[in-house]
Structure formats: structure tokens, C-alpha cells
Amino acid sequence: MTDSPTGTATVVAPPSHDAAARLKAAHRTFWCTTQAGGCGGVLILYVGTVRVPHFQHLPGASPCVLSSRDAAPAYAHLAYQRELTAWLADQGYDARIEHRFDDAGRADLHVLVGGVAHTLEVQLTDIAVDAWQDRDARYRTHVDHVRWLHGPASTTTARTERVTRDYALRIGRDEVGGVRIGVDTTGVEAAIAWVSLAECRMTAAGVWVPQLEAALRNIAARADAARRPAAEEATSRQLRVPQLAALERRTGAHVEPPPGLRTTADWRRLQPDLPLWGPDHPGWAWMREHPVEQHAAGMYLAMTVTRLYFRGAYSMLANPDLPAEVVRSMVEDMTAAGWLYEDTRRAPEPMWRRGERAPAGY
Known part of the structure; x- marks a missing residue:
């Protein structure tokens, strides 16, 4: 100094x-x-x-x-405190370094924004999970918001906060030694969205970083995508219950769902020997036009035609996991590929028959 x-x-x-x-x-x-x-x-x-x-x-x-x-981490920590204090002062806020709480030790920076109390903690090294949770909880008994800023060597502690709160803020230096702040939602260094500290703002809600809102939208989208398959499976099972119950009443025995009522999970359970869809196989080229999350269900539709049945009703080419319009599109694709064609002979409902170009052996 x-x-x-x-x-x-x-x-x-x-x-x-x-x-x-x-x-x-x-x-x-x-x-x-x-x-x-x-x-x-x-x-x-x-x-x-x-x-x-x-x-x-x-x-x-x-x-x-x-x-x-090595004294470098201690002095690096102090340098960050000083630069964050100057950043807050430029916005009209008076921060206290190493603010002492009665029972919670010392906070790196304590600042009031519009009457809302904040603690900013610069964490440059990893600490044990229980130690981080204890400090975080104790700080929160004294202030309204706690924001941790994790340095390059605080990877495990940053991951703990990311798992707890969906994201973590990182702090580091740019090429010329300036302070930068990053939004970390994945733990992958290359994916961290960095901006200079000067582009960030302190608000009553906490540290505002330009990329944070977009990152939170992406987190919500990923969470929604993760929930969707389970929700769709539950819905499809609810729709199938009356149909399967009717079949069981007629037969007087437990009935496995037939093609047309089988979910992708049912197919995996009932036909474990069927090969998986392979994107490099030339016969499956038409499948590439559909989203990857629909490939497994589409594969089992195709296997109904190419492996399991020679002829059947179009109603059996369905999967409760897929919307009806997607099933129609896949049936049209298989028809265009020569895997099946419409059987026009008299039948109680529209029928299909396996085509001559339907692939064999997979």
C-alpha cells in the first residue's frame, strides 16, 4: 500500500x-x-x-x-473491494469496506440503495459448501440482498450458488487489467457472458448486468423444456386411460397399449430389441426434417411399418407423445419415401400397406 x-x-x-x-x-x-x-x-x-x-x-x-x-490473493481481493467502492461512488452510493455484523463476521462491501441494504462479497477462492451456505445465510439475516462475485479460482463455490440460484456472477480482469463481470449459467468458461464493470449498475434489486435478463430467459426456457416431456407423458397417459380401460373390460384381462396408443416409453419397454434411430443412415434422411426431440417417437412409427406390421389402419400410426399434425407429416414423409402406400381395398377405416422401398434389416 x-x-x-x-x-x-x-x-x-x-x-x-x-x-x-x-x-x-x-x-x-x-x-x-x-x-x-x-x-x-x-x-x-x-x-x-x-x-x-x-x-x-x-x-x-x-x-x-x-x-x-502467497499474498497475491489477499491484495487482489482488496483491489477488487477498492474498485467496486469507486464504481458505487460514481453512482452516488457510499459503500463501507469490511463492514462488521454483530454475529456474521465481516462483509466485503455494505451499501444502501434506496433504503435497501446490500452486501457484496468477492470470493476469489473455493470454500466448503457448508461454509458458504452458513455465511450466506448469516449475511441474509442482516441485509435485504447478498450478491457473491466469484473469481476465477472460485469454481466449486460458484457452482454451488449456480445450482442453488440458477446462475452466479463472476468477477475477473480483462486484457488491460480492468474489472469485468460475467454471468455464469453453465459453468463453462467459454460460455460466460462478460462485460466491463462500467457497463453494470447497482440497483435496489441488486447488481444489474446487461446480459442477466437474457440469461434468466434462457434458464426459464431450459427449465420449461425439461418439464415438458414429463408433462406430455402424463397428459398422454390420462388420454389413454379410458381407451385401455374399455379394452380391458372387453377382454377381462390386463391389456398392453397397442400401436397407436403406445407412448415412446411404452415402445422402449415392449420392444427393447428395436434399433435406435441413426442420423447417418441414408434411409432415415426424412427424419432430419423434424426436431430432435421427436426422433425417438418417429422411429417407432417407422418401425411399425418396416419391421412389425405389413398392413394396418392409419390409426395405429400414432403416438400420444406427438401432436396429430406431426404424425400426419411423418406418415406423409414415409409415403413419399416409398415406405408405405394407401391400401384402397374395402376396409372399415383407412388402411396402409408396406411399400416396396421400405428398408429391411433395421
């Missing part, structure tokens, strides 16, 4: 000897600040001719905890 034993004006020893010499001339005294967990003692900026410039305590100084471990 260049301001005092308890200061926050962080400087880094430049690797260049000339730059280090200029820094030493500009600031005659440096301190091991207590704000980073140091001893508050005087530091010397050593600028020799062999070793890389570095800070060291005075000879004979009392032992300092930072002398026995």
Missing part, C-alpha cells in the same frame, strides 16, 4: 527494473496493510540487478502471516 498501514491504495511491483525504480521514487514508503491481513509494517521495494523486483519486510521485522504464503 502507498497510503498507510491500514490503507487500500494497492500497488504491484512491476517486473521491469526501470518501472520499479520509478515506482520507488514516486512513493518513498510502502506498507503491508492490515486490510489484506498483513502486519501493518513497512515494506521495501527491492530493485536489484538479478532478481525480479519485489516487496519485502524490513530486516528484523516481526513475523507477518503474509510472509509465509
